[in-house]
Each structure stands twice: as structure tokens, then as C-alpha cells.
Amino acid sequence: KQEVTQIPAALSVPEGENLVLNCSFTDSAIYNLQWFRQDPGKGLTSLLLIQSSQREQTSGRLNASLDKSSGRSTLYIAASQPGDSATYLCAAPVNNAGNMLTFGGGTRLMVKP
Amino acid sequence: DTAVSQTPKYLVTQMGNDKSIKCEQNLGHDTMYWYKQDSKKFLKIMFSYNNKELIINETVPNRFSPKSPDKAHLNLHINSLELGDSAVYFCASSQSGSGELFFGEGSRLTVL
Numbered sequence: 001k002q003e004v005t006q007i008p009a010a011l012s013v014p015e016g017e018n019l020v021l022n023c024s025f026t027d028s029a030i031y032n033l034q035w036f037r038q039d040p041g042k043g044l045t046s047l048l049l050i051q052s053s054q055r056e057q058t059s060g061r062l063n064a065s066l067d068k069s070s071g072r073s074t075l076y077i078a079a080s081q082p083g084d085s086a087t088y089l090c091a092a093p094v095n096n097a098g099n100m101l102t103f104g105g106g107t108r109l110m111v112k113p
Numbered sequence: 114d115t116a117v118s119q120t121p122k123y124l125v126t127q128m129g130n131d132k133s134i135k136c137e138q139n140l141g142h143d144t145m146y147w148y149k150q151d152s153k154k155f156l157k158i159m160f161s162y163n164n165k166e167l168i169i170n171e172t173v174p175n176r177f178s179p180k181s182p183d184k185a186h187l188n189l190h191i192n193s194l195e196l197g198d199s200a201v202y203f204c205a206s207s208q209s210g211s212g213e214l215f216f217g218e219g220s221r222l223t224v225l
Contacts, residue, residue, distance in 0.1 A: 032212045043117075043203060043216040044156075051212075087154065091214070094158065099144055099207045100168060101214060103156040 002027045002094050006104035013080055014112050021075040021107045023090035028068045030092045035064050035075050038087045080111045116140050119204050119217040126194060127225055134189045134220045136204030145187035148203040162187055194224045
């Protein structure tokens with residue numbers, strides 16, 4: 001059974017800092033891993049989807065890496081801005097039979113001006 | 114032109130009632146889902162459904178049932194509501210193969 005863990009649970013940084021959010025998963029036989037952002041009272045927005053054949057994906061100031069052998073993924077945010085404040089969630093497939101995802105508990109990020 | 118839309122956004126009801134939450138996606142995806150986010154903000158999969166197969170998370174009570182009138186809709190019916198059903202329910206969709214999941218804005222259910 002896939003289990004996903006995210007650390008830290010909360011993070012507060014001053015504007016401009018580069019930061020790393022961590023995600024670990026127990027079943028390394030995943031075919032992809034997805035990072036999401038959730039703003040308070042809102043739904044989830046997909047940030048990056050990494051296929052199992054990829055090592056990383058980039059979108060603007062965001063870079064996500066995937067290391068299946070160690071069961072880890074990281075989300076790197078460069079030059080953080082107050083608008084990046086949100087909860088970031090990573091999710092991995094429950095199993096290889098479908099698109100059902102199991103989510104980590106999220107990292108609540110606060111970027112202070 | 115919201116990709117995944119849910120109604121209602123807020124729902125307050127009494128214990129024991131039956132309620133439904135509707136979901137529609139205009140992305141042409143073949144698979145839809147329902148997730149539950151509890152008060153601790155933890156997201157759990159409830160159902161996955163495409164036109165061939167319904168996959169149910171074993172922890173979901175049978176008071177919950179998804180109903181799909183067509184490929185673009187997956188409604189969630191809840192019978193005999195309990196206090197512990199209070200949560201935010203999210204609908205999502207994806208195209209099998211690509212794997213990328215798109216979420217609705219959520220429906221906050223409060224059971225009194």
C-alpha cells in the first residue's frame with residue numbers, strides 16, 4: 001500500500017529565499033508523481049507531473065525531481081515570493097493499475113515580504 | 114469555462130439526511146474521482162470511475178455512492194449523513210495514460 005510523507009509540515013521563509021520541499025513514498029514502483037498547490041478554501045492546482053522515466057521537471061521557478069530508487073521527490077522553489085504562500089502537496093499512484101493518487105499531508109508554506 | 118466544476122460549493126444539513134454533490138468536467142477526460150479532505154486537511158481517495166470500472170476505496174462506507182449519468186459527470190450521493198461526514202469533497206478528472214489530475218474547487222459539507 002502506497003504511503004506518502006511530506007516534510008516539513010510547515011515552513012516560513014523571507015521573500016527571495018530558495019527552498020526545498022520534500023516528499024517520500026513507500027512503493028517505488030510508481031509510474032508518475034505529481035505536485036499540487038492548494039490555496040486556502042480552494043481546490044488543488046497541478047504544478048508538475050513527473051513520469052517514472054524522468055528525473056526532473058521544470059516550470060518557471062519550480063523544479064521537481066524524482067528518485068524512484070530512494071522513494072523521494074523534491075520540489076525546489078527559486079526566489080520565493082509572497083504569492084507562493086500556499087500548501088504544497090505531492091501525490092503518488094495508489095498502485096500501478098490506475099490513476100488513483102494517495103497524497104502526502106502537505107507542506108504549508110509562508111513567504112514573508 | 115471552468116474545467117472541473119462542482120455544486121454546491123457549500124452544503125449544511127442535518128444528521129440522517131440524504132444529499133448529493135454534482136460534478137462536471139469539460140476536459141474530455143475518461144476518468145473521474147471523488148476525494149475527501151478532512152478537518153486536518155488530509156486528502157483521501159474515495160472513488161475512481163471510468164465508463165468501464167468503478168474502483169472504491171475500501172474505507173469508504175456504503176452510504177456513499179457515485180453515479181455517472183455520462184462520461185462528463187460523476188455525482189456523489191450520501192445517505193444517512195453522519196457528523197463525521199463533515200469535510201470538503203473534491204471532484205477530479207484525468208485522462209487515463211497521461212495521469213495528470215485536475216481538481217474542482219471543492220464542496221464543503223457540514224453535518225449538524
